[in-house]
Amino acid sequence: MSSSRRQYPFHLIEPKWQAMWDEQQAFRAFNPGDEIPANHPFAQRHRISGKVSAEQLPRKFYILDMFPYPSGAGLHVGHPEGYTATDILARYKRAQGFNVLHPMGWDAFGLPAEQYAVKTGQHPRKTTEENIATFKRQIKSLGFSYDWSREIATTDPDYFKWTQRIFLKLYNSYYDPDLKKAIPIELLEDALSDNPKHQDAWQNNRYLTGRREYCMSHPNDSKGVNRPKIRDWEIQVNRLAFVTEAPVWWCEELGTVLANEEVVDGKSEVGRFPVVRKPMRQWMLRITKYAERLLQDLDTIDWTDSLKEMQRNWIGRSEGAEVDFQIAGSSEKIRVFTTRPDTLFGATYMVLAPEHRLVNQIAAAGQCDAVAKYQADVAKKSDLERTELAKEKTGVFTGAHAINPVNGEKIPIWIADYVLASYGTGAIMAVPAHDTRDFEFAQKFNLPIVQVVQPSDAKADWHGFVGDGTSVNSTGKDISITGLPTAEAKKKITAWLESKNLGRQTINYKLRDWLFSRQRYWGEPFPIVWKRDADGNLYHEALPESALPVLPPELTDYKPTATGEPPLARAKEWVNLPDGSQRETNTMPQWAGSCWYYLRYLDAKNANASVGKEPEHYWMSGKAAGVDLYVGGTEHAVLHLLYARFWHKVLFDLGYVSTPEPFFKLVNQGMVLGEDNQKMSKSRGNVIPVDVPVRDLGTDSLRLYEMFMGPLEMVKPWSTRGVEGVYRFLGRVWRLFVDEKTETEFEQAETTAANPGLELLDLIKLNPAIADTAATPGQLKTLHACIKKVTDDMEGMRFNTAISALMVFVNEAMTWEKKPVAVLRAFLVLLQPFAPHLAEELWAKLPASGNLAYAPWPKFDPALLVENEIEIPVQVNGKLRDVLKVPVDIAQSELEALAKNSEKVKPYIEGKTIKKIIIVPKKLVNIAVA
């Protein structure tokens, strides 16, 4: 910025108070049972010290930021937006007397450090440590009131030991559809065993007894499909963490597979590289079992509608029916999923996904070549092409036919890539009259289009009509739904299908199981080893908890091996264990560590558990169960936030946490754009690092501006001028409190002193206008209006208007000849959450004040705001004509008379009939004339 005069010595004040807070551990949060030092400001505020129980501690408030990935680039001014908001609230809640937990840590596993290692050979741990150091220095320079004693990094073995342990919990649990929750796998093992020991624990469980029955129906010898094999298979497929050889998203460029959630528009979310489908042996987590609970419990938490909608869309629940179509001249059936069983009479053909298992079986001799060619064409296409070319439908006839179960008609079976193998059953009944895609397809290939739904608007065209209406042409030999409205038609036909064993009501989800392994070096190794059984078949086994943490091996080359194995496979000694077993060489995705970090903060140093029962219960339970407030960007709407909810529910089922949801209230901050109104990016050159405003104008100005820009959740552009504006405001606050003469002396001393230091600040004396005098009613009114506004806005997280209220106060207080200490002191408590360094410095200059960070929040007294005289606008037909100054308790009749007699009003009502006079007490008068 320009060489303009410094508004106030923030360059001395800010480091001074940051050092002071560190030294006092001022923002340390105390757990039940912690030793609270008697001289700690928290102890003094609450008059407690020593070992204190949960009941003796004040009410808790857990306020959390999404912890950052410490990149090499450091923080830009967009980063601290959310951090500033949470810090302001943390400080506000502390002032209100809450026991505030406000932690910070590092989501430090991840791709960039590994890519840097591949390029330079520098160990990712070193890169990560350096980046953490930079991030920590920058975040600390912003003066946030974090409890640094709880700092964590997901890359720390003392942390990921527990991440690995939670994986073991997933591995050793199954989802019980009867109990609708995760249960230790031992129960399933017991239920399937030849000599169960805990029969009483599962004998009433329909699922377990069913599995047992199935298992026991197989011979208990060593030949063929025997009981031990079935038992083993049952156990493996039920685990919440399981291995599968399924087509997965492979990204050549990144050299790893990716989860569904990490693939956007057929490209990797990170780096935008192409991805292809490839069958590989991978670890998966059974998040699909939790689809219904993840959906339902959204109703119990305080998130924005848009965020909940995003999760709902991702889970993608749809109700419908599965219907079996007999293949003509075959014993096989094709099962389809439809949300519109009421349109069954209009199904004039069927479509299988090209990858459907029955395609090759049913293709008629004459069509085999065409089918094979189409399959090959589709396989070549990347998913991107498959969706991009969505405009023109393609497909081929298989030569086979199926029988429509409701009318016995023979309908052709086609294959087309508009039907996805991965959704529903991978096959559809096509109802061209009432489905846009089927309609398009039928038109292109000249397939019959039969109307079965009549729109309620008689003029509407039924061709391609997809809405609800009334069934028509829907009468068969055994069943008719003609004349029924859509909803009833669905019900009736589904019941009929069920009664004939032709189909059933069902629910489908778009959500897929979570692909949980990556071909990476810089991630948590799996606590899993592979062995071979007597027949030479590979099987996996969990390591015991005592083997944790499983540390990654030291490597010099971080690339995948020549055969495409993950980098860990290079560490032969690490992989091959003495007993002949081999370690799993995949690692966990970056999301693993962020799935539970909010729990580790509660008890960060616990060596015996991921989190202790008592701290977990103290910080997570309550009326608003879970983290009280969680603030972060929308980019995690369906990744981190879905994964973390899933893990939390598993931990809840297994009894490790006391709430079903992790985050009660969640707020997304809007993005901060560059000054050019564009997203900040290196290539655009519009990135503003936080260090620049901190150096030029100070942290308090940066914090204040971050919040003053506009509402937290809105997208808004950065403005350097705007920061200077709030900086000027802080300068005004400074001049409100200090004596100008001594400040000039300070400035001179600073320029002449050889080593200007903090002690020079003491040269600055209090403004002589500040005195221990009684406040005038006007001054009290100004103060209490400010208290009310700031307090209300804090509760609503409207920081921009809270700041403008502080500005209004200062503009007013500048004009006071005598400035009462008590009023200014209260103002500093209001200012403190926003500009803590300046507020602390000024607070220290006031006589005998105590600790500001824990000073009680001032209480608003409505009596002080009562006016004797108020201004009442007078409208005629809703248009403002006059403003009357009247006593606050004026009688309505009197007010009416005054309004009618107003010189400015008269011309508008004279000679006209007054229809009505509206008087809103203390607000306005409106005269309606004809």
Added chain:
RNA sequence: GCCGGUGUGGCGAAAUGGCAGACGCACAGGACUUAAAAUCCUGGGACCUUAAAAAGUCGUGCCGGUUCGAGUCCGGCCACCGGCACCA
């Protein structure tokens, strides 16, 4: 296409259905200064009159509605931003 959000001065924005534009930026004028910076004071939606003021008219994306009164509520559009998308 579907879902969610947002449209208000030159700019960021503010307004429990009740005086539209608080607060701030930028700008203009003035005071202080040899001068500048900083600071302090003053001004301002548009239009129309006017020497100036006062008065008046219009004004919150567009069209319509409810109401004594609409930026705010309702219906229908348009634009932009974000998410999802051949999901049967």
